[in-house]
Amino acid sequence: MNRIAWLSVLGAAMVCAGCEEKSNTPPKVPTGSGGAPSGLAEKAAGAIEGAKERAEEAFTRLRNDAVAALEPRMAEARTQVGKLKEKVAGLPAAVKPTVESGMKEVEKQLGAAEEQFDKLKAAGAEAWESISRDLGVTIDRLTASIKDLSGKMPG
Numbered sequence: 001m002n003r004i005a006w007l008s009v010l011g012a013a014m015v016c017a018g019c020e021e022k023s024n025t026p027p028k029v030p031t032g033s034g035g036a037p038s039g040l041a042e043k044a045a046g047a048i049e050g051a052k053e054r055a056e057e058a059f060t061r062l063r064n065d066a067v068a069a070l071e072p073r074m075a076e077a078r079t080q081v082g083k084l085k086e087k088v089a090g091l092p093a094a095v096k097p098t099v100e101s102g103m104k105e106v107e108k109q110l111g112a113a114e115e116q117f118d119k120l121k122a123a124g125a126e127a128w129e130s131i132s133r134d135l136g137v138t139i140d141r142l143t144a145s146i147k148d149l150s151g152k153m154p155g
Contacts, residue, residue, distance in 0.1 A: 059125040066132040067121055073139050074117055080146045081110050087153055095154060102149040109142040 088096065088103050116135040123131050 055125075059128075063120070063123060063128045063132075066128065067117075070117065070120070070132065070135055070139070073136075074113065077110060077113060077139055077142050077146070080143070081106055084146060084149060087150075091153065099149060099153055102145075102152065106142065106145050106149055109138065109145055113138045113142055 084103065084106065088099055091099065113135065116131060116138055120128060120131045120135055
């Protein structure tokens with residue numbers, strides 16, 4: 001009987017040892033003078049700063065690529081609007097009123113495109129893609145308006 005009691009006590013002790021609650025505190029790490037783990041805080045801060053710099057460089061490169069891609073389209077739109085103004089100025093007085101309202105609309109669209117282009121140049125990481133996309137659409141509309149107005153002009 002002593003054996004059974006002894007085995008029961010031993011089994012109960014093993015079960016209790018297995019159910020013991022573990023502490024959630026991390027093991028102690030040697031610390032430097034600031035109380036933080038030696039060198040770990042500095043390494044983490046350096047890694048974070050390096051990642052921020054790389055992300056900023058990548059963003060700047062992407063935004064500048066978008067600006068560079070849209071710059072020729074903006075320059076062409078400016079040139080087309082300038083030529084269109086010259087045509088409108090050379091039209092006879094009887095025809096001018098019919099195309100002047102269209103010319104005002106084209107100039108308004110060019111102004112909106114210029115504003116968007118300036119915003120794109122200064123845009124932050126979270127906004128440059130949508131501004132770039134919107135600017136492309138604005139330039140497309142402007143180009144279509146220029147062609148439409150040019151088609152309405154005599155000669």
